[in-house]
Amino acid sequence: MEVKVVKNILAQNESIAEENQRIFKENGIFAVNLMSSPGSGKTSILERTVGLIKDELKVGVVEGDICTTADADRLKKFEIQIVQINTEPFGGDCHLEAHMLQKALDCLDLSSIELLLIENLGNLVCPAEFKLGEDQRVAILSITEGEDKPLKYPLIFRVADLLLINKIDLEKHLEVDVQQIVENVAKINPELPVIKLSAKSGEGFDQWKEWLVRGVKERTS
Amino acid sequence: MSIVDSLIKIILEEWKRQGEKGRVSRINIQVGKLTAIIPRTFQFCFNILAKDTVLENAQLEIAEVPVKVKCSQCNSVREIDEPVFVCPECGEKALEIVSGRELFIESFELV
Numbered sequence A: 001m002e003v004k005v006v007k008n009i010l011a012q013n014e015s016i017a018e019e020n021q022r023i024f025k026e027n028g029i030f031a032v033n034l035m036s037s038p039g040s041g042k043t044s045i046l047e048r049t050v051g052l053i054k055d056e057l058k059v060g061v062v063e064g065d066i067c068t069t070a071d072a073d074r075l076k077k078f079e080i081q082i083v084q085i086n087t088e089p090f091g092g093d094c095h096l097e098a099h100m101l102q103k104a105l106d107c108l109d110l111s112s113i114e115l116l117l118i119e120n121l122g123n124l125v126c127p128a129e130f131k132l133g134e135d136q137r138v139a140i141l142s143i144t145e146g147e148d149k150p151l152k153y154p155l156i157f158r159v160a161d162l163l164l165i166n167k168i169d170l171e172k173h174l175e176v177d178v179q180q181i182v183e184n185v186a187k188i189n190p191e192l193p194v195i196k197l198s199a200k201s202g203e204g205f206d207q208w209k210e211w212l213v214r215g216v217k218e219r220t221s
Numbered sequence B: 001m002s003i004v005d006s007l008i009k010i011i012l013e014e015w016k017r018q019g020e021k022g023r024v025s026r027i028n029i030q031v032g033k034l035t036a037i038i039p040r041t042f043q044f045c046f047n048i049l050a051k052d053t054v055l056e057n058a059q060l061e062i063a064e065v066p067v068k069v070k071c072s073q074c075n076s077v078r079e080i081d082e083p084v085f086v087c088p089e090c091g092e093k094a095l096e097i098v099s100g101r102e103l104f105i106e107s108f109e110l111v
């Protein structure tokens, strides 16, 4: 006997994501989901961003980290609200899901957060499929990863609202064609805004900060 | 993994609704080509997670859905087979994805 189902496999995740989005709206929070390969610089960008912005905006951070609390520890010095999502030990998880974020939100005082930065797990595939209920999705690509990454993982560049090209300080030391990266991204998504920056030197952070501040203003106005 | 997990949950729920009778022998799903799901890996994960359930040994029939885009200029809907989002008709780059992101369970077979 054939049983008709016709159901989106991700439906449950999507309905929890919608609840999260409602929570963000109610609390006047601008939530940003940072997605990249392992080692592209998510935590480094967070560290510099929080340092730059914490006197102006009330920032909270959700750290998705496989197994360890190392990334969350790097942010402790800032005395902001941080919650760590413990994913499967030994790397069973490869992305955050909406229900994990929802649990993490319970640990935060949401009324005193304006900007919530979420570090997803290092992976370019699954995070693109799993909405968390965030307002904006930011993909990060570092110039050391090769010019062809966008062509190999098109979906993430298609669903992202902004692309940060990190480690731009290394451009002069490497044989990498940053323009080629930008062109390949444009083949996938010509409307995707791009900011080139370096978590090491701080180059490009004015523009990134402006983007975040604008997002918070739009949410709270 | 958690995609497979959700798939199994949905089918088990439906199986209960059907009166908890029989075993599932086949599952028909639609997977868009943009989802980066590899059918072989998917079946592999499924075999592990379905063990000791009524879904054990079920065959996954995975229908791959091509990537189709709709052009904002000439309105034509065309299939693209490489990740370059340019309208094959007029060269326009502002395209809307109309298919290729599916992750749908269509039906399953009870025996």
Ligand SMILES: Nc1nc2c(ncn2[C@@H]2O[C@H](COP(=O)(O)OP(=O)(O)OP(=O)(O)O)[C@@H](O)[C@H]2O)c(=O)[nH]1
Pocket (backbone or CB within 6 Å): A036, A037, A038, A039, A040, A041, A042, A043, A044, A045, A071, A121, A122, A166, A167, A168, A169, A170, A197, A198, A199, A200, A201
């Ligand atoms: N030269 C240079 N190195 C950087 C930059 N940003 C990050 N790094 C280095 O890249 C490595 C990885 O950075 P992380 O910030 O830990 O990367 P991540 O994306 O958080 O990594 P995971 O959480 O493991 O996925 C570290 O050794 C950083 O010091 C940059 O802008 N320039």
Ligand SMILES: [Mg+2]
Pocket (backbone or CB within 6 Å): A042, A043, A044, A071, A119
């Ligand atoms: Mg990190």
Ligand SMILES: [Zn+2]
Pocket (backbone or CB within 6 Å): B071, B072, B073, B074, B075, B076, B087, B088, B089, B090, B091, B092
């Ligand atoms: Zn066209």
